[in-house]
Amino acid sequence: MSTPTKYDEVYQQFLATPEYKVAEIIDGTLITNSRPPSLQALAKSALLYELYEPFCFSKVGPRGWVILPEPELHLDRDILVPDIAGWRRERMPEIPDVVGVELPPDWICEVLSPSTVAMDRASKLPIYARHQVTHAWLIDPLAQTLEVFRLTSQHWLLLGTFRDDAKFRAEPFDASELELAMLWAR
């Protein structure tokens, strides 16, 4: 058919990235990172654990959310892999059997590390905003902070920042009180 576009080339490079790296296409550019280090991995798994029973599944059955770690989001020509993303069940009644999810999530969470923080704040957050992701959480395991944002007129409104061992309620999961301390309990 037609000659491969620059996007096709980037996408081929994306597909060719080795398994031990995390690959994304951000603003049309292939970005690869090492897999997250241990403290970032801890924060991510602890938060998933805290959200699972209240919001995803209980013994009684599915709850209001689909929450997935490191889903590959295909947002137009970008491919973003947030640390965690969530979809309200009304928008995703059944989890599709796919490699790349095209439905933008209702909530994303990025766990920051020194090597990814600039990209997360300056490049990925604006892309999530463009795709109407309603809530964003930024977790910094080294500073031990959680920043909670809600999309408001195309911009991120900072609803609050929690730190250390705070117990907190934060949109969109404010129905349950959560414990920050677990995210850095080494």
Next chain:
Amino acid sequence: MSKPAKSDDVYQQFLATPEYKVAEIIQGRLITHPRPASPHAKAAYTLGGKLLPLSDSDEDPNGWVILPEPELHLAQDILVPDLAGWRRKRMPEMPHVAAFELAPDWICEVLSPSTAATDRADKLPIYARHQIMHAWLVDPLAKTLEVFRLTQQQWLLVDTHRDRARVRAEPFETLELDLSKLWTR
């Protein structure tokens, strides 16, 4: 109606802090940290320098008073942002004082690993309570500038810039800032 007194104990400790430490009173507690390391100092000093043209004239009604590390007395708290600015309309003449009770129109915090949590979680909300219209967070290690505008008591993230971006960022849209200068070694 008299002003409520600051907690005397905490305030005495604040006054007794040695010169080589930075002291603040945040939510009633004394917080001290060491003077900043070089990337932090460089970013703050360079940014202050870039903003100088806005504060050169004391007759420009659209001008600013811009100061490094001013001591802000905001109700019961004493905060020392890395940079702060007052519009001439609100501060036609800079007073000769040790501390300011008039909240600035803009503050800038330069983040370091030991202060980022306090800056984001503790100081930003206090600045919001005192109606400071704009806040910039500069991270010299990540090489980012986050621009916040106060919107109905909350911080709206207007933009995030990084690395070598050339930016015009509110409230200083008249100035083009080459961000790379903040992190040249």
